[in-house]
Amino acid sequence: MATDWGSTQGQMPWVENLYLAPSPGPQPHPAAILESSEMGQFLADARACFDLVLIDAPPLDHSNDALLLGTLSDGLVLVTRPGYTDKTVLEALLERLLEHETLPLLGAIVNAGDRAVVSPLPPEPPMAAAAAVPTAPPQIRAIDF
16 A cells, blocks of 8 residues: 655655655564565655655664664664764774665764864866775764763
């Protein structure tokens, strides 16, 4: 059954072109739902209608839901918070994600930081040289927690 994204159901009127599909809440067998053909169809419909589809999932140290959804996505964005996220747990999760070749780690968001730290991006090589330059592995910068 295709999702009717053209209707106003799920549309957030205060933000133009923002739609939400809320969770029905805790489920007895979430893995079965996430791996179902219905979930696959739901995500395929969403991708066909929108430029960007974001899926919020429980923390990786509490469940494998994000890893299950990650196989249906373009990658994962890790969200963490200094003073709340245990550093050893974060390091172990990062290692686990970086070893997972089928789940690209797209980046990280640090919530509730005391100060903004901006790291400049390296300059892009000219187009002709860009094809000859191998893609660098993701860089992980240290964050004090």
